[in-house]
Amino acid sequence: MAVTELSPEIVNCFRIHYYGESSAGKDDSADIQSQGYRFAKRLKIDQRLTQVSLYKGTCKIIGFRPNGIRVSILIRKNEQSKILVIRAEGNQYQLCEMEVVIKEMSDVPLTKAWTGRISVSISGLLSEKLSDDKAQSVIKEALKGIHARPIEGIQNHELTSLSAYSSKLPIHLRTNGRKMNVQIALHSDDSSSYFHVGSPIIIDSY
Incomplete structure (x- = not known):
């Protein structure tokens, strides 16, 4: 993605955000939790550092990739669909990994059941x-x-x-x-x- 071509000297953080929806599959808590764990595995979240919250059709997982990039995954059941929000945050020292994370986040909802979009932001200081x-x-x-x-x-x-x-x-x-x-x-x-x-x-x- 061309937004990553900015000079790392002025960058102090980046954020990658995926938002998707699905009306397919089961909506029970066990299935939502299972999906959350599968997404965490694909994003290489270190399980030793993971926080998991489960509450009434919601699964939230927070952890870190081996390079220290923080990743959060939220799957929540609405009345007629499920939503998936994935967010990754890193600093200027992890900028070289940004393209890899974008690619992996794009590949996470591999089934056609999920439709969504990725947004990327970079912030810097002069x-x-x-x-x-x-x-x-x-x-x-x-x-x-x-x-x-x-x-x-x-x-x-x-x-x-x-x-x-x-x-x-x-x-x-x-x-x-x-x-x-x-x-x-x-x-x-x-x-x-x-x-x-x-x-x-x-x-x-x-």
Whole structure:
């Protein structure tokens, strides 16, 4: 995924988020727990470090991969379907493993019963407060690095934010009828600037 091409020098964390739904299969607690354990095994969660919670049709598993990346798995029964939420979080030292985790998370719901989407976000820190012109320059370089063209955005003294589209990414959403699959945001305080890139969207608030 092209969003991983950002320089690791400014990255301090990344998050990978999968959300899926299924209306197939059993809905009992034993089946939901079994699915949770199968997904944990495929994602190579270290069982010695795993927390498991089971409650009324909900299974939640939290653990770590051998490289230290934290992974949480939630399967919950709704009235007419089950939902699956997988979240992986790592730091700049684990960035080299990010592509592997994305691939494995994409492969976890192997059956056609699950339909869902992965979103990826990277956050970073620049050790200076950027002027509006410098912020535009940083975003321009980021767009160039991920082969994306801007669609729409806003800029004021506190925040620069835009949506963009890259044909190199397989998934896209639509905003005002136009394709988009990249979001970039940059905001500053008195001494630092915070950088966020997400595909197709930024997962967390910024």
